[in-house]
Amino acid sequence: xxxxRIPACFMRxxxxxxxxxSLADLPPDQSYWDRLFLSVIGSPDPYGxxxxxxxxxxxxxxxxxxxxxxxxxxxxxxFTFGQVAVGDAVVDYSSNCGxxxxxxxxxxxxxxxxxxxxxxxxVRIYNTNTGKILVAHFTxxxxxxxxxxxxxxxxxxxxGAAIRLEFLDPAGAGTGHLLPTGNLTDRIQLDDGGSIDAxxxxxxxxxxxxxxxxxxxxxxxxxxxxxxxxxxxxxxDQLRRKAAVMMGLAVDEATAPxxxxxxxxxxxxxxxSDLAGNMIDPEMADLSVRMLSMENVHRVLxxxxxxxxxxxCRLSGTIPAGLTKAPDGDxxxxxxxxxxxxxxxxxxxxxxxxxxxxxxxxxxLLMSGDVAVPA
Numbered sequence: 001x002x003x004x005r006i007p008a009c010f011m012r013x014x015x016x017x018x019x020x021x022s023l024a025d026l027p028p029d030q031s032y033w034d035r036l037f038l039s040v041i042g043s044p045d046p047y048g049x050x051x052x053x054x055x056x057x058x059x060x061x062x063x064x065x066x067x068x069x070x071x072x073x074x075x076x077x078x079f080t081f082g083q084v085a086v087g088d089a090v091v092d093y094s095s096n097c098g099x100x101x102x103x104x105x106x107x108x109x110x111x112x113x114x115x116x117x118x119x120x121x122x123v124r125i126y127n128t129n130t131g132k133i134l135v136a137h138f139t140x141x142x143x144x145x146x147x148x149x150x151x152x153x154x155x156x157x158x159x160g161a162a163i164r165l166e167f168l169d170p171a172g173a174g175t176g177h178l179l180p181t182g183n184l185t186d187r188i189q190l191d192d193g194g195s196i197d198a199x200x201x202x203x204x205x206x207x208x209x210x211x212x213x214x215x216x217x218x219x220x221x222x223x224x225x226x227x228x229x230x231x232x233x234x235x236x237d238q239l240r241r242k243a244a245v246m247m248g249l250a251v252d253e254a255t256a257p258x259x260x261x262x263x264x265x266x267x268x269x270x271x272x273s274d275l276a277g278n279m280i281d282p283e284m285a286d287l288s289v290r291m292l293s294m295e296n297v298h299r300v301l302x303x304x305x306x307x308x309x310x311x312x313c314r315l316s317g318t319i320p321a322g323l324t325k326a327p328d329g330d331x332x333x334x335x336x337x338x339x340x341x342x343x344x345x346x347x348x349x350x351x352x353x354x355x356x357x358x359x360x361x362x363x364x365l366l367m368s369g370d371v372a373v374p375a
Contacts, residue, residue, distance in 0.1 A: 005370035008040070009107055010054060014099030014361035015155040015300040015337070018063030019054050019371060020107045023078075026066060033082070034091045037064040039373045041084040048086055054371065055084065059294035060302075062086055065100050069113050075126035075133060076114055079104045083259045085294060092259040094249075095174060095205040096127045098303025102163045102361035105136045106145035110365060116140045130173035130205075137164040147364050154338030155275070155300035160362030167204060170307060171354040174206040174260055178352060180247035184317035188242050190235075199318040200243050203311045203354055204304030206261035208243040209319045212290070219267035219288040223275075223297045223336050226290060236263050236292055262305045264291035266320050269334045275299060278338070285334035287313055287324040300337040307357040309333055310342030315352050 009020045019040050026033065038044070041062050042053020055062040064082040072078075081100060083092040105123040108114045114123065123136045139146040139161055149161035171178035180202055187195045199209040212219035215232060227233065240263040244256035266289050269282035282288075291298045291305045298305070310331040312320040324331070330341035343358035 002375060003372040004375050005372050006036075008369070008371045009110060009365060010367035011103040011107060011363065011365055012156070013097075013101065013103030013363045014153060014303055016060045016063060016097060016099035017056065017366070018065050018097070018100050018103075020065045020067060020103065022111050022113065023066050023068035036373055037082050037084055037091050038089055040064065040371050043084050044087050044089045046087060050086060055086065057086060058299065059083065059086070059296055060099070060299060063097060063100060064091070065097075065104070065107070067104055067107055067111075067113060070126050072126055075124045077104055077108050077123060077125045078128055079125050080128045083294065085258055088258075090258055092257055093129055094257040095260045096130045096132070096304055098165065098167070098204055098307060098359070099361060101125065101127070101134055101165055101303070102136065103363040105138060105163075106363050106365065109140070109144050110368060115143065118142065132170055132173050133168050135166040135168065137166065138162075145363070149362070151360065151362055153360070153362055154335065154340050156362065160364060163361050163363055165359050165361060167307060167357045169355070170204045170357050171311075172202050173204055173304075175202045175247050175249065178202060178354060180206065184315060185319060186246065188239055188246070191238060196239060197319065198239065198243065199312055199320065200247050200261070201308050201312050201318070202247070203357065204307040205302070206247055206249060207291075207305050207308040208240060208261050208263040209266050209309065209312060210239065210263070211319055211323065212265035212267040215265060217265055217267070218270060219265045219290050220270040220272045220334070221290065223299065226297045233295070236265075237295060239263060240292070258294060262291055262293055262302055264289050264305065264309065266309070266323055268323055272334070274338045275336055280334050280338065282334070285332045285339050287320055287331070288334040290336070297336070301333060301335045301340055303359060303361070306333055306340050306342050307344070307359065310344040310357060311346055311354050314344050314346040315348075
């Protein structure tokens with residue numbers, strides 16, 4: 001016997017893809033999970049293509065999810081997310097994936113973990129990575145999640161059925177605090193003796209925001225332009241690791257988690273072309289964002305990073321708020337794939353607080369069957 005076959009589904013959730021497993025189909029001893037997920041996804045791959053697995057060579061396509069019926073009174077499903085590194089033998093469980101969250105309910109229906117009557121339904125999902133609850137609102141048809149619809153999201157070709165994700169009390173998902181340092185803006189000291197102002201915030205996932213101008217950029221550049229600038233990429237990683245220590249995520253820069261905090265440069269929107277060749281109208285956006293995930297510039301925006309940016313835009317005194325227009329409704333974030341709107345319910349009474357953040361995604365089942373891993 002050369003391989004073991006494990007039931008799984010390959011699913012798109014928002015602008016990410018991942019391999020989904022039922023908890024009951026995985027080894028009870030979770031110490032085996034890393035090796036299993038690495039094999040399934042095809043990491044580590046020094047060629048960066050993950051041809052020997054299901055991954056796609058970038059962080060948004062290198063993911064695993066484990067779903068089970070929840071024993072909690074406040075949730076219907078439990079969801080554990082694993083971010084699989086492309087070039088290293090690392091599976092990071094330190095954060096949630098907002099995009100894949102949209103596929104959790106559809107997967108659970110596909111595998112019979114829950115049953116729902118047809119119509120508009122809501123499923124409560126407990127994310128084990130962050131200890132937070134989110135509610136997925138979607139349509140059920142013939143006992144499964146509806147996939148066909150007219151809703152389009154940046155970075156995904158075609159349209160699908162809308163899935164509204166409501167992240168409840170999302171602040172402090174990784175650190176326990178909306179503002180881990182207690183400040184709306186901090187100054188990060190660099191190795192060369194310089195310093196850069198940044199907002200360190202934790203909504204959905206811990207994130208770091210800096211004014212693009214402070215590193216000689218606008219936040220409207222293409223992915224290729226940013227990733228080709230090795231000095232800039234190294235500087236952003238240095239800032240990210242120093243911020244991880246300041247946020248209490250690591251004892252030193254060397255031990256900073258791979259997936260968080262994410263770091264972004266932000267600036268005023270300018271005319272730019274998205275990855276599909278369409279022009280982004282700066283009048284239709286409130287802030288332009290270029291965010292790094294797993295040391296790559298993200299092709300859209302990590303959804304949790306977009307949530308954090310949306311909240312930051314609502315809080316006067318943060319770097320993003322100082323650069324954004326004053327949005328009346330959703331905060332519209334320009335990114336390499338278009339414009340992503342985020343609804344943020346933020347209050348400033350007795351200190352800033354975040355009641356909820358709402359985004360709309362689509363999801364689709366791509367494959368249902370077995371994945372093969374070496375015995």
